[in-house]
Every structure is written in C-alpha cells, then in structure tokens.
Amino acid sequence: MKYRRLGRSGLQVSEIALGSWLTHDDPAQAAAAEAVIHKAYELGINYFDTANMYADGEAERIMGRALAGYERDSYVIGTKVYFDMGEGPNRGGLSRKHIMEQCEASLKRMGADYIDLYYCHRYDENTPLDETLRAMDDLVTQGKVLYVGISEWREWQIAEAAGLAERLHLDPIVVNQPEYNMFTRRIEADIVPMCEKQGIGQVVFSPLAHGVLSGKYRKGRELPEGSRATNPEHNHWIRSQGLLSEQRLEQIERLIGVAEQLGLTLVQLALAWNLRLPNISSCIIGATGPEQVEQNAAASGIALPDDVLAQIEGILAKSNMA
Secondary structure (H helix, E strand, O other): OOEEEOOOOOOEEEOEEEOOOOOOOOHHHHHHHHHHHHHHHHOOOOEEEOOOOHHHHHHHHHHHHHHOOOOHHHOEEEEEEOOOOOOOOOOOOOOHHHHHHHHHHHHHHHOOOOEEEEEEOOOOOOOOHHHHHHHHHHHHHHOOEEEEEEEOOOHHHHHHHHHHHHHOOOOOEEEEEOEOEOOEOHHHOOHHHHHHHHOOEEEEEOOOOOOHHHOOOOOOOOOOOOOHHHOOOOOHHHHHOOOOOHHHHHHHHHHHHHHHHHOOOHHHHHHHHHOOOOOEEEEEEOOOOHHHHHHHHOOOOOOOOHHHHHHHHHHHOOOOOO
16 A cells, blocks of 8 residues: 655555445444455555544444554544534534534544544535634644545635635645546646645545446446445436446446556556546545455556556547536
8 A cells, every 4th residue: 555645744644545425324234334444454544534424423433443443543534524413503514613513523423532634524605714714723723633624615715715724824724525536527627736736635535436437337237236326325426427328338348448458457447547646645435345445455556657548538538527
C-alpha cells in the first residue's frame, strides 16, 4: 500500500480507503462488515471513512468496534456532520449547536477520543459560514478534531471558506470529499485547480461509479442477482446518472479490453486512473467481502503509461462529462 499526503497537511493516508456507506443497521451483517475492516487494515489501508447518518449511526459503531483492537495512531478515521439525525429544527445543518452535539455523539458511538478528519457533509445555506468554521476550529482547539474537511461543496463555496478561514485565522480546510470517477469528472475543471492552490487534497468517493466500473455489469447480460443495481435502496444513483445505458456498457467493454492488455482488472484500472491526479490523496471504496478489498487495494502504486491514459480518454471522449 502506498500513502499520500493529505493536501498541505502532514497527514498521510492510504491511496485506497475503506468507506462504510453500504453498512446496514442489521446486526446480522455486523460481523461481515467488521471482517472487511480487518482485511483492509491487514492490507495497509489506514484511512476509514464513515458518517453519522450512515445506517443511523450504526456504521460509526461498527467501525469503532472493529478498530478498537488496533493502536489508535495506526489509522485515520473520517466522519461527517450535516444531515438530519432526528426530528426537530436543530437536528441537522451546520449550526454550532448541531456540529458540537453531533461531534460528541460520533465520538461516543465510535468509542474514540478524537476524530482525525471531520467533514461538513454538505454546504449549509441557512447558517453563516463563519459560525460553521468557528465551530470546527473550536473542536480542533479542544483536541476533538484534528483536521477539517468538506464534502460535495461547489468551487465558490470552497474558495469562500478557505479565504474566510485565512482572514479569521481559523484552522484551514485540508480535505475535500467529492464524487469522482471516469464517468463523473466535474471536479477537474475548477475544483481541483482551486484546491491545489489552497492546499486542499481530494479524498474521492464512488471511484468505481457506484460499482459500474467493477466490471460486474456487462453488455447483453442480466444484472447480477444481489448487486447494487438490483437493490432499490442503492440503485437510484446508478439509474439517475444513466450508468447502465448502452453507451456506458459499450465503454465498459472497451475499458475491460484495456485492463486485460495490462494484466489488470477493470477495478484496478479505474482506481489507478483516478490516482493519476496528484491532488487526489485517496479513493474511498466500498466492499461487502474481504476479497473485494484485496482486489481494490492492489490498485495502489499502479502508474498508467501516457499512451494508456490517452487510450482511455479516447474511449471516454464520446460521453458527456458530468
């Protein structure tokens, strides 16, 4: 496993990270989720990503329980705050009240003394930006949070926050968590260049386009039983982004051909393609079994030659960039 610095910080994270968005609040699946975490740690993955709202807090509990047996300084935990965690006017958003209360709740669920990366899960138009940034800065001062991050903010929102933090002498934002993969590339145009100037690194989610770039969905074949595309809880993003369109499936076939020429799986090709950008510090994967983690982790350290990158661009050129 290779490691990269996270933005301008001194923190190093594994090129492949493990996420927990697919974690369910079903106790019967907890053992499987923990086995995946243990395999990831064994393979050198040191960054584990979650959020307070995943499975109504159960994802944090499972992750905290699974990592409890390891030295705390050997791994990095990232969690998030923004979405509603119950009914009532102050149970969501990025107000000081919600941030402070949810940080304490996350620490309790994970059995942790501090959070390495604490993300503002979305931008809150109803809370003054300085209130949000001051609350995050206070958590850093208290030692409950080490680094501040944001997720799925627009370019101007990130720039405004970075400038405000500098003017107010607040702890800087060091990480952004956007969606990024071969089919969703909107961050390339403005967010990545701006973040490079501000010293903000990218930790990207859905690097396999919600599993479509795993190679499990093939042209002319039935959808695999039990796959995400057949799960009504998780297939909304696949359908809404047209990831199973005839054009996309044709591109998948051609990308599989490129991967096979290199002796790689499509998963490894897709992850290595993401990591071609120096500003991307880590790719967050999801896995339901240890074998998936192994295949994903093998992508770390793969450098794709320029001619291969050009070949991939040719395959993707006919698609509309998201």
